[in-house]
Amino acid sequence: MACFLVSAAEAVVVKGIEKHEEKVELEKIENEEASAEPEKIPLSRKLKWLSYMLWGGVVLLAFEHVWHGEVVPWFPFLTAMNDPADASEMFHEMATVGVTMAVLITVTWLAMCKVSDMIMTRKADDQVSSEA
Amino acid sequence: MTLLITVFAAIIATVKWYTRKDDTMCLGMLVFMFWGASIMWLGDAIFGYAEDKAAYFTPAPMDMLNDAFLGLSVVALALIIWLVRVLVTDPKGVVRKSMVKSTLKDKSKKEAHS
Numbered sequence: 001m002a003c004f005l006v007s008a009a010e011a012v013v014v015k016g017i018e019k020h021e022e023k024v025e026l027e028k029i030e031n032e033e034a035s036a037e038p039e040k041i042p043l044s045r046k047l048k049w050l051s052y053m054l055w056g057g058v059v060l061l062a063f064e065h066v067w068h069g070e071v072v073p074w075f076p077f078l079t080a081m082n083d084p085a086d087a088s089e090m091f092h093e094m095a096t097v098g099v100t101m102a103v104l105i106t107v108t109w110l111a112m113c114k115v116s117d118m119i120m121t122r123k124a125d126d127q128v129s130s131e132a
Numbered sequence: 133m134t135l136l137i138t139v140f141a142a143i144i145a146t147v148k149w150y151t152r153k154d155d156t157m158c159l160g161m162l163v164f165m166f167w168g169a170s171i172m173w174l175g176d177a178i179f180g181y182a183e184d185k186a187a188y189f190t191p192a193p194m195d196m197l198n199d200a201f202l203g204l205s206v207v208a209l210a211l212i213i214w215l216v217r218v219l220v221t222d223p224k225g226v227v228r229k230s231m232v233k234s235t236l237k238d239k240s241k242k243e244a245h246s
Contacts, residue, residue, distance in 0.1 A: 007172060049164060056165025057172040059213065060206050064134065067202050101175035108171055 001070050001080045001090040004061035006098030007105065011054035018047035039124045041116055050109040057105065133196050135173040137203030141210070142166035156223035162214045169206065 021044040065071040070079055080090035145166050149159040181188045191199070222228055 003176065004172070052161055052164035053168030053171070055168070056161075056210070057168030060138070060165065060169035060210060061172055063206060063209055064202060067205070097176055097179050100178065101172040104171050104175050105168060108167075 001093045002078050003093050003098035003101060004058050006094055007054050007102045008058045010102045011051060011058055014047055014051050014054060018044055018051055021047060039120050041120060046113050049112060053105050053109065133199035134203040134206065135170065135177055138166055138170045138173060138206060141207045142170050158218055161217060165210050
């Protein structure tokens with residue numbers, strides 16, 4: 001009904017954190033406080049992955065809801081809002097399906113971050129062993 | 133069906149991204165979009181399965197057809213978003229080059245007339 005709105009809210013928050021983190025990292029580079037580990041993937045880039053996944057999912061799921069007539073281009077935009085019973089069902093769906101979707105994406109992203117860090121450390125180790 | 137089509141699109145986009153020759157086509161964005169949507173539909177499918185049990189895997193033919201249409205439309209929408217981004221950011225400078233070329237052509241035509 002409107003399960004994608006939970007992920008949309010998360011996407012907005014993530015985008016804000018990503019922009020802030022980008023600013024902080026840029027300031028660090030300008031102040032030449034770059035970390036001793038040049039091979040480390042910056043947090044802002046990792047947040048960009050999460051942001052892309054969330055926004056992509058939200059846009060495509062919003063399209064699905066338009067397809068099924070659950071989202072309309074006029075106020076109140078969600079057809080479930082016209083009836084209190086439907087609205088309560090919609091909020092229940094947001095709390096269950098919507099939260100599950102957001103959690104699944106976030107868990108996948110955390111796993112991606114972990115794997116990418118492992119790959120970067122492996123590459124750095126390979127470089128050190130080849131130089132030795 | 134929508135989930136299946138999106139997962140296949142995500143796999144194809146990922147393989148394309150992995151075997152890409154250069155980094156200019158913004159394929160990463162497409163990959164993340166498809167995987168994001170796939171994961172979200174997976175969440176939906178989990179609740180669908182919990183509700184319908186085995187019947188979830190035997191949908192009515194009309195529902196399947198509608199879902200297949202939806203899946204293909206979703207893929208088309210994602211590809212359009214990606215294409216617009218590629219054309220607007222113009223990473224290979226193709227759009228700019230063609231615009232400069234046509235502008236120069238127009239200029240030389242005007243000069244020839246005058």
